[in-house]
Amino acid sequence: MTQIARNACGWHGAINTFLKVLEQDWLQDLKNHHLVCMNMEADESQIRAWKNCFNILQVQLASAVKMRADVGNWTIIFEYELPRERGRRPDVIILANDTILVLEFKGFGSIHQAHIDQVSAYARDLQHYHAGSHNRLIYPLLVLTQSKGAEKTQDGVLITSPFELPDVLQSLVDTTVSSTPIDPLEWLAADYAPLPSLVNAARILFQHEPLPHIKRANSARIPETIAELVQISRQARANNEQHLALVTGVPGAGKTLVGLQFVYENHFGDMGSKRSAVFLSGNGPLVKVLQHALKSPVFVQDVHGFLKRYGGSQHWLPEEHIWVYDEAQRAWDAAKVQEKRGHGASEPEDFLRLAERMNSWTLMVGLIGEGQEIHLGEEAGLEQWNAAIKAMNKPWTVHCPTRIASVFSSAAHIQTSDLLDLTASLRSHLAEDVQLWVKRLLEGSIESAAKTAQAIRDQGFDMYVTRDLEKAKQYVQERYLGQEEKRYGLLASSKARNLSNWGIRNDYNYTKNLREGPWYNDSQNSDRSCCRLHDVATEFACQGLELDFPIVGWGNDLLWRNNKWVSPPQPRSQAHNPHQLRLNSYRVLLSRGRDGFAVFVPPEVQMDSTYQALVNAGFHQL
Structure with a gap:
């Protein structure tokens, strides 16, 4: 040979x-x-x-x-x-x-x-x-x-x-x-270039290796989106201006990947040893997993720690002029900031006031997901970014896709570009319809979801439902036997009260001890690895991250009743719309798989109609 x-x-x-x-x-x-x-x-x-x-x-x-x-x-x-x-x-x-x-x-x-x-x-x-x-x-x-x-x-x-x-x-x-x-x-x-997982992509970036370009990634316009952001940063710096750029996209479309690559390429830029850009996220698990994978706390940082240091009445100024905020639609409102940091400005206002204190150019990049607000204080969405611009003293230029331009009535200038709208999902290989299927399922359009499910399966994305958790575990272990880079694990909603009875320990006292870095990154034989199918990640620990094949526990916090999804009353909840947060949580859980996913529905009478709804929506029974 x-x-x-x-x-x-x-x-x-x-x-x-x-x-x-x-x-x-x-x-x-x-x-x-x-x-x-x-x-x-x-x-x-x-x-x-x-x-x-x-x-x-x-x-x-x-x-x-x-x-x-x-x-x-x-x-x-x-x-x-x-x-x-x-x-x-x-x-x-x-x-x-x-x-x-x-x-x-x-x-x-x-x-x-x-x-x-x-x-x-x-x-x-x-x-x-x-x-x-x-x-x-x-x-x-x-x-x-x-x-x-x-x-x-x-x-x-x-x-x-x-x-x-x-x-x-x-x-x-x-x-x-x-x-x-x-x-x-x-x-x-011949070249073989699979789309890397988010964590592997970050490793590749940090090791000065080129990201593999595949036809699918190029068709999703990721290189063009990054080039557009580079051009915006040059405009802001050349004119010594304040700019806000918003990149939108469905879950898995590559927003976080765009943000990481853009920050990496500008991390030192042409400013010598000074850092020029930073990637910020309020998603604590994402930060921990990326810092664990990169073995560095500098490249990716926690947004709340950043604003605690530089926001509010602080007089410190950061080195970086480019701030990329992942899931910026989930920024805390004024009430949440008052509770957590003791002053009454929303996070968007905090960022923009900091930019104006810089007395120099700044580019704030917001990566905007859709329908993933799952925490209290995250429900204000895009509108509070417009409200923040209205409260500023300096003129702000907003760059965004055409479809959200009408939100920013307070901007001095609006420059629209649909290169900032990532519409095709990358996480699920070629299963472009996964997000549409999830949307139809959670809207209660079961028949429409079933039609979409067939197209998804035809593209090689596997979706199973079972009432036997051990069958799901056996499936992933057999499917990925000997494939050491593959990751599978247990996911579940934090509010499902019945899953612990069936071996999915999703209660707070148990999941608070999850170490997300090792859970996602450790080898399959590590006791801390997700592949041991023991520890559970909730919607809070998996948002923005992915597994090759998750097993999702569907609990009694979202049930199919009288042809619609219902959630138990939450009289003590401070959320504006607790039911919407439940739907968003399951939207997150069902969007984590690269090869597919399996859903476990406990064999309880109260769960029978939910199980049947999932079967009718296009799941194959395992």
């Missing part, structure tokens, strides 16, 4: 070559590759699985070549590691002329949904992120080594026994090649 091939996979060659290779030589190549990829020796169970796969393919591929001679010229690749995704290795990939076959072998006689979704995700990610696989036919195959049954297709995956494999392979590949055959060396060397 060439060096590129050796680094990319365990073994590759023509099927005719494979049929002549000695098992011990082939096996040693796979062991060596595993050691390089995982920095550890392959264990006995892995070696047994490899040997079983070898023996099956030696017999079945020989039969396939007898049936059709050109099969021997196809390329077979073992243990190809998806770059940047440590531990994700399809068992076998076959490059058959202009077609790609992705095979996953499982030592079972029965079908497990987790195995179907695992091989389906391999095929999906190759299709979208692997440059050598774009515009190629890709078929995911699940080979059940203990099965003797006939082939079948489920959720787009062809499931077969070893004995049916020769017929299946040749049925999927035309004898006549309609497009340019795949060059195996070019395929192995």
Whole structure:
């Protein structure tokens, strides 16, 4: 093998070559590759699985070549590691002329949904992120080594026994090649650029590595949005002015990623050793997770600590002239600031007064989410930014998308740009309709949600509902077995009172001890990792963050009754609209998944109608 091939996979060659290779030589190549990829020796169970796969393919591929001679010229690749995704290795990939076959072998006689979704995700990610696989036919195959049954297709995956494999392979590949055959060396060397998770993206930024650009990210206009913000900052500095720029977008559209990259690129800027920009968030868990991942408290800071230092009657001035405030629509109103910091100005007014005290240029960037206000004092939204501008002494220029320009009647100047509106979700791979589905579900439009759910599944985003929590846990553990970078964990609403009875400890006295940094960042075998499926993150600990596959506990704080969502009365609540905060909390919980999510509904009579509503809205039963 060439060096590129050796680094990319365990073994590759023509099927005719494979049929002549000695098992011990082939096996040693796979062991060596595993050691390089995982920095550890392959264990006995892995070696047994490899040997079983070898023996099956030696017999079945020989039969396939007898049936059709050109099969021997196809390329077979073992243990190809998806770059940047440590531990994700399809068992076998076959490059058959202009077609790609992705095979996953499982030592079972029965079908497990987790195995179907695992091989389906391999095929999906190759299709979208692997440059050598774009515009190629890709078929995911699940080979059940203990099965003797006939082939079948489920959720787009062809499931077969070893004995049916020769017929299946040749049925999927035309004898006549309609497009340019795949060059195996070019395929192995092709770029693979998945969208990084928010935490991984921050690490990449901080390590001076370029963020991977994928077609999906570029179509969401993230580079153009950052360029627009750069231009606005230059305008503010050149004219020594005060500017407010607002970037809007649905959950998962990449607002936080835009803010992080913009701050990073301007962190030192051309001002020498002085910091030019800072990323601020009132989302304590997000701050902790990013600081933990970056091993630095400077790049990302808590907004309340920032304003405690510089706001109100303080006379301190920050070094930075660019302040990026994540989830700025959740800024505290005057009453909340009075309660927490002892003065009667809202956070937007506090920021703008600080800007005017700077006696220099400033750019305030607000990243605006939609429908995610979940704390008391966060319900005033965008309007209080306009009220803050009205109370200022200096003229302010507002930059915003066209659709919210009418809010800012107090601005001296308004410059609209729809580059500041991120409308396509990145968090959910290509599932553009996830946010629409969540919206329709929480509006109570169950039939409309069901129609959207089908489009979501067709794009490779998986949504399950179950009344057995152990089934959901088994599913994620099976699906991500050996994929060390993958993250799954338990999420739940903080107000659900019945979930603790079913093993989801979401009560305040328990969740207050959650250490968000290790929970999101630690390896799967760490006791503090989310993947242990023990500790629970509520809406407050997961907002702005993500998991590959969350398990969401749906509790008795939001129930389906008489064709609408209802929440229990909260007579002591100080919220303007407690029911809306419940809906927003579930909007957050249902928007955290990258590959999909599962919802656990406790098997209680009071939850029956809620479970049925979720099934009717398009969830598959696990």
